[in-house]
Amino acid sequence: MSKKKNKKVKKRKNKSVPKKSVQKKTKQKAAAKISIKNSTSKDSGKSESKNKLDLEYIIHSSPKLLFEFLTSPSGLSEWFADDVNVIGNMYEFYWDGAKQDANLIDIKEGKSIRLHWTDRPADTYFEFRIEKNELTDELSLLITDFAESKEEMNSLEVLWQGQVQQLMKIIGSKA
Numbered sequence: 281m282s283k284k285k286n287k288k289v290k291k292r293k294n295k296s297v298p299k300k301s302v303q304k305k306t307k308q309k310a311a312a313k314i315s316i317k318n319s320t321s322k323d324s325g326k327s328e329s330k331n332k333l334d335l336e337y338i339i340h341s342s343p344k345l346l347f348e349f350l351t352s353p354s355g356l357s358e359w360f361a362d363d364v365n366v367i368g369n370m371y372e373f374y375w376d377g378a379k380q381d382a383n384l385i386d387i388k389e390g391k392s393i394r395l396h397w398t399d400r401p402a403d404t405y406f407e408f409r410i411e412k413n414e415l416t417d418e419l420s421l422l423i424t425d426f427a428e429s430k431e432e433m434n435s436l437e438v439l440w441q442g443q444v445q446q447l448m449k450i451i452g453s454k455a
Contacts, residue, residue, distance in 0.1 A: 330404060331427040333436055337444050339421045340453040343390055343410050346421065349447060350408040351393050359447040371395060382406075400426070421447075 339346055349355035353364040356373075363374040369384040382395040385405055392409040396402070404426035411420045423440055427433045448454075 330401070331430055331433050333423075333425050333427060333433060333440075335423040335425075335437070335440055335444075337421045337423075337448075339419050339448065339451070341419060341451045343412065343419060345451060346410055346419065347390050349451060350410070350421075351387065359450050360443055400428075 349359065353366050353371075356364040356371075361373040361375055365372040371382045371384060373380045373382065381398040383398060385394040385396050387393045390410070392407060394405050394407040396405045406425040407423070409422040409424075411422060412418070413420065421444065423444070425436060425440065427436045
């Protein structure tokens with residue numbers, strides 16, 4: 281009877297080892313907390329599946345400075361795109377000469393910005409939110425984005441990791 285208990289304990293220990301190694305890898309990549317969700321569109325009445333990606337990064341910066349880098353053309357062009365122009369509520373992003381447009385959906389001064397890529401489904405967006413933990417005094421950058429397919433989720437996560445690492449480097453935030 282004691283042999284069976286020992287085997288069960290060993291199995292539990294073995295199951296926890298991969299989780300710890302995954303957590304360590306995540307911390308090395310700009311300390312992201314990742315949440316992936318599948319949601320369905322209720323407004324259209326269709327069962328169109330969306331792949332929502334929520335990422336959280338601890339950023340060592342002032343909220344005001346971080347907000348400037350997340351919302352202004354000059355700030356965004358330093359880490360997010362090669363060039364950014366804003367005309368009214370339209371953001372024009374340029375990468376290697378290719379242009380991609382996004383409509384401004386919402387902006388809350390010092391808190392968040394939500395944009396919609398004009399070539400994506402109407403019920404998708406990407407958002408940058410700044411939250412401060414009152415207990416730890418840590419500043420978090422929360423990013424929400426949508427992938428077109430489950431296969432795109434991993435590449436989207438890698439893309440955001442690289443972008444946020446560039447942002448952290450520019451603003452002098454330690455990883």
